Amino acid sequence: MMKKQSSSKKMNPGVYFLINYSVPIIFTILVAFAIPLSKLSANYFVTEIMIRLSRNSFLILALLIPVMAGMGMNFGIVLGAMAGEIGLIFITDWQIVGMPGFLLAILISTPLAIIFGYFAGIVLNRAKGREMVTGFMVSFFMNGIYQLIVLYGMGNIIPILNPSILLPRGYGIRNAISLIGIRQVLDKLIPLKIGGILIPVATFLVITTLCVFIAWFRKTKLGQNMRTVGQDNEVARISGINVERTRILSIVISTVLACYGQIIFLQNIGTMNTYNSHEQVGVFAIAALLVGGASVAKANIPHVFIGVILFHTMFVVSPRAGKELMGQAQLGEYFRVFVSYGVIAFSLALYAWRKRVEKENERKKIMGYRKSILVK
Amino acid sequence: MKEKIKSIINSVGLPRIIIFFFLISLFVLAPFVGVSLDTSLNDVIVRFGMNGLLVLSLMPMVKAGCGLNFGLQLGIIAGLLGALTSIEMEIVGFAGFFTAVGVAIFFAVILGFLYGTLLNKIKGDEMVVATYVGFSSISFMCIMWLILPFKSPNMIWAYGGSGLRTTINTQGYWFHVLTDFLKINIGNHITFPTGTILFFALLTFLVWAFFRTKIGSAIIAAGSNPAYAKSCGVSVNKMRIVSVILSTVIAAIGIIVYQESFGFIQLYTAPLYMAFPAIAALLLGGASTEKASIKNVIIGVFLFQGILTMTPSVINNIIQSDMSETIRIIVSNGMIVYALTRRIERAR
Numbered sequence: 001m002m003k004k005q006s007s008s009k010k011m012n013p014g015v016y017f018l019i020n021y022s023v024p025i026i027f028t029i030l031v032a033f034a035i036p037l038s039k040l041s042a043n044y045f046v047t048e049i050m051i052r053l054s055r056n057s058f059l060i061l062a063l064l065i066p067v068m069a070g071m072g073m074n075f076g077i078v079l080g081a082m083a084g085e086i087g088l089i090f091i092t093d094w095q096i097v098g099m100p101g102f103l104l105a106i107l108i109s110t111p112l113a114i115i116f117g118y119f120a121g122i123v124l125n126r127a128k129g130r131e132m133v134t135g136f137m138v139s140f141f142m143n144g145i146y147q148l149i150v151l152y153g154m155g156n157i158i159p160i161l162n163p164s165i166l167l168p169r170g171y172g173i174r175n176a177i178s179l180i181g182i183r184q185v186l187d188k189l190i191p192l193k194i195g196g197i198l199i200p201v202a203t204f205l206v207i208t209t210l211c212v213f214i215a216w217f218r219k220t221k222l223g224q225n226m227r228t229v230g231q232d233n234e235v236a237r238i239s240g241i242n243v244e245r246t247r248i249l250s251i252v253i254s255t256v257l258a259c260y261g262q263i264i265f266l267q268n269i270g271t272m273n274t275y276n277s278h279e280q281v282g283v284f285a286i287a288a289l290l291v292g293g294a295s296v297a298k299a300n301i302p303h304v305f306i307g308v309i310l311f312h313t314m315f316v317v318s319p320r321a322g323k324e325l326m327g328q329a330q331l332g333e334y335f336r337v338f339v340s341y342g343v344i345a346f347s348l349a350l351y352a353w354r355k356r357v358e359k360e361n362e363r364k365k366i367m368g369y370r371k372s373i374l375v376k
Numbered sequence: 377m378k379e380k381i382k383s384i385i386n387s388v389g390l391p392r393i394i395i396f397f398f399l400i401s402l403f404v405l406a407p408f409v410g411v412s413l414d415t416s417l418n419d420v421i422v423r424f425g426m427n428g429l430l431v432l433s434l435m436p437m438v439k440a441g442c443g444l445n446f447g448l449q450l451g452i453i454a455g456l457l458g459a460l461t462s463i464e465m466e467i468v469g470f471a472g473f474f475t476a477v478g479v480a481i482f483f484a485v486i487l488g489f490l491y492g493t494l495l496n497k498i499k500g501d502e503m504v505v506a507t508y509v510g511f512s513s514i515s516f517m518c519i520m521w522l523i524l525p526f527k528s529p530n531m532i533w534a535y536g537g538s539g540l541r542t543t544i545n546t547q548g549y550w551f552h553v554l555t556d557f558l559k560i561n562i563g564n565h566i567t568f569p570t571g572t573i574l575f576f577a578l579l580t581f582l583v584w585a586f587f588r589t590k591i592g593s594a595i596i597a598a599g600s601n602p603a604y605a606k607s608c609g610v611s612v613n614k615m616r617i618v619s620v621i622l623s624t625v626i627a628a629i630g631i632i633v634y635q636e637s638f639g640f641i642q643l644y645t646a647p648l649y650m651a652f653p654a655i656a657a658l659l660l661g662g663a664s665t666e667k668a669s670i671k672n673v674i675i676g677v678f679l680f681q682g683i684l685t686m687t688p689s690v691i692n693n694i695i696q697s698d699m700s701e702t703i704r705i706i707v708s709n710g711m712i713v714y715a716l717t718r719r720i721e722r723a724r
Contacts, residue, residue: 144705145706148702344511
């Protein structure tokens with residue numbers, strides 16, 4: 001149960017702002033130092049960031065709704081990514097290419113994502129107060145189930161027509177699948193080139209639509225209910241909201257969105273690592289959102305875009321900066337992994353610490369109030 | 377009768393029962409599919425010695441109410457630093473092993489203190505923060521392994537490379553010093569690693585004894601009822617820090633024993649997920665997020681390592697494919713998910 005943040009009285013507003021936004025502030029400074037070090041051209045840089053904006057934003061937007069319902073960062077978006085990948089495996093198998101293939105993948109994976117999300121929602125309802133660590137473990141657990149299906153079931157129990165995507169032993173999907181048939185179908189749907197840079201107009205349109213949807217969703221009855229649930233489970237229950245159902249719905253929506261997000265991500269990349277593509281989805285999406293200034297209890301659309309830009313700038317520049325600074329690109333690689341995990345650890349710890357301080361202050365206030373009554 | 381079975385299932389936990397019967401059936405099946413039982417049994421014992429301490433290390437923190445130690449990697453880092461230092465100093469045999477342990481304890485106390493202080497600031501959210509503290513410190517150490525000034529040619533990349541290798545051989549230093557100490561050969565296939573088991577027994581006994589001292593009982597009190605402990609004059613925060621330090625120290629020793637038996641020191645991302653199997657083993661032994669005992673540790677390691685050794689050999693012989701890794705992922709993570717969803721149910 002995550003309580004709404006209210007600024008404590010003692011804290012100076014300036015200091016409060018600094019603590020609140022310490023992650024984005026530190027990140028901006030970091031990036032400001034790393035960009036000149038990397039010696040990348042402005043053109044390359046802008047292209048990279050735009051590609052990454054189009055590639056990652058959808059996945060990160062999928063995180064917003066569970067935050068609204070007070071369930072924190074949804075580490076379970078990995079489940080949605082898996083559902084999307086299963087859809088992609090099927091269309092590759094049936095060799096359906098272009099936009100029809102893309103849409104069919106979405107059609108196949110949507111019910112799967114709903115089932116996965118429903119499962120995750122039920123599990124998380126049984127672990128109230130520690131949704132994040134449980135969601136994280138659920139995604140690990142489901143990774144095993146995914147392997148069971150894809151590595152042992154496909155080609156065995158689930159018929160696969162195209163032997164070229166199977167492992168040489170005759171069943172199980174290969175480690176890497178080429179998605180050449182649907183590569184950048186969405187990105188290139190509406191072709192537009194400015195100064196030699198291809199702009200994925202359609203993808204940005206889809207992302208904008210999702211933003212509008214989320215903004216609209218906040219105002220619907222269900223959205224309002226979610227916010228109530230997010231603020232206080234008991235209050236929500238008393239006012240007649242089915243808390244369990246609302247929480248499950250928020251996870252289902254998030255999982256389905258993550259599924260689409262992963263399909264969009266992979267159509268841009270063009271190849272799929274069957275067993276690894278989804279693994280880091282949760283970590284990178286959450287780290288980016290937190291870098292954008294979001295917290296476990298509050299995340300908005302601007303946080304997503306600030307986050308993608310800051311986080312992925314670091315991603316682009318750090319291997320180069322590492323090479324220029326220390327002579328080792330590997331160092332930069334490790335550095336960005338460290339930063340991703342570090343940002344999550346730091347933000348979660350900061351949030352948990354503040355939650356505790358607020359609780360303590362509240363308790364003191366009540367105690368003080370009681371004392372004053374007694375004195376009178 | 378039905379009620380009785382239900383209550384037994386409830387108290388032991390369905391996953392544990394399923395896994396227990398699964399393991400039994402594996403042992404029953406083994407001879408029929410041509411897997412020799414004594415080799416498997418030997419493997420289970422060896423792996424018990426390897427992993428026992430890592431699982432034991434989780435116990436003090438559970439007892440102090442800090443939850444499952446998802447930040448086990450901090451202990452591992454301390455252990456790695458110890459192991460590397462002893463190899464750098466070219467100390468071999470028992471002396472080398474105990475140098476490694478000594479240095480590891482030094483680092484573990486420092487890291488444990490910092491980690492414990494952090495966990496005190498974030499009471500209630502220990503597990504999720506600990507997970508990411510563990511991950512980020514492992515990835516931080518990845519950078520460190522590249523730039524720390526270790527010089528031993530057995531540890532750094534050959535041909536002018538800089539930084540430590542991903543795996544470092546302990547052969548020639550303290551490989552199997554514990555395992556081969558007083559080892560007993562039973563038949564052709566079983567070699568009982570007396571030293572490792574004795575070392576495990578010794579540390580287990582020390583932990584057991586520790587929880588019977590005054591500080592030990594204070595830790596248990598702080599864990600089971602913080603408000604009550606406070607009213608008795610126990611400093612809950614201090615007790616939690618002591619338990620975190622203890623956990624980290626045992627984990628540090630545990631990873632050295634693991635390397636001693638395994639033969640390699642694994643650096644970089646290898647220890648990233650090491651907390652999960654250990655946690656799963658403890659839970660399999662009957663522990664929960666707020667209760668754990670030495671009995672849980674021993675049963676858990678046996679069951680978990682049993683599954684890990686038996687599944688590949690038996691299943692491979694039946695269906696001719698290696699599903700062990702997948703089964704390991706499902707069993708260990710499924711067990712953790714189960715445990716995380718458990719407490720709330722009771723509280724209702």
